Amino acid sequence: MASKDVDDDEDFDELEEDDSEIVAGMGSLTLSPDEAGKRVTWEKEQSKLKSQLITVDSPDVRSWRKGNSLFFGLHNIAGVDISFVKGTQKACAMMVILTFPDLRVAHISKEIVEMTEPYIPGFLAFREVSFLMDRLEEIKGNNPHLMPQVIMVDGNGILHPRGLGLASHFGILCGIPCIGVAKNLFCVDGLQKSADFKEKISKLKKKGDSFDLKGDSGKLWGKAVRTSDDAVNPVYVSIGHKISLETATKLVIACSVKRIPEPTRKADLLSRQELRPKSNRKKQY
DNA sequence: GCGACAG
């Protein structure tokens, strides 16, 4: 390609700087070549794990039932979350154990960590799951009697581009039933925050109201759930692992006081508090 | 081609 087509009027762009940060159109935002490479590996990993996914109530979950009570044998729920310090890699990984049904904090397992992997939509688990596993192992080693019967995760389960969000990924790795609870809708399979979608949300009038998140393919990805009479915005519940969408939804509602169900809400509050100077801390509960 | 994108 020569360059002497002089007289092409204007003096156009010579603007080709070092784009070490390539703008990839691989279905994501700006990715470096390094990150683009990880995706290939990570997608394979998600595919392998997905083959082990269980989307119905496991024997453990079914054993909680007694008579008309769906959660009679449930006494221990965990909530996990990771908070960060603004422009750093420093973060606090948190797993809180709550009693059920009273929802009191029974135990806290936390650790200040350095995040190494980047956040890439669709690959959140590769950034956070190892730190969550560490919290669980810590509890198993030091307080085995507090091991959670089910875990609520801040993020999606199967409501994910490849059907394997953080809640599912974590559930498969640890073997404990997990539920995905996201604050924002991950638009997959045609799901979108359209006017029609907002219309459905406006029809959720009270705590416990919900509607199915069914994609263009007909697949049921999860449910939009109003978790409080006060909170207009719903949360998006999806199967993580070893629990059905119906049971997961009922449990999320049973654990909700504010918009975010208590397990993940406490995990979020406490992990953030941990990253703040002691002097500026207030009682979160 | 353009816009969107859990935490």
Added chain:
DNA sequence: ATCTTGTCGC
């Protein structure tokens, strides 16, 4: 995720 004060309501 995080950046941030006031403000409306019980």
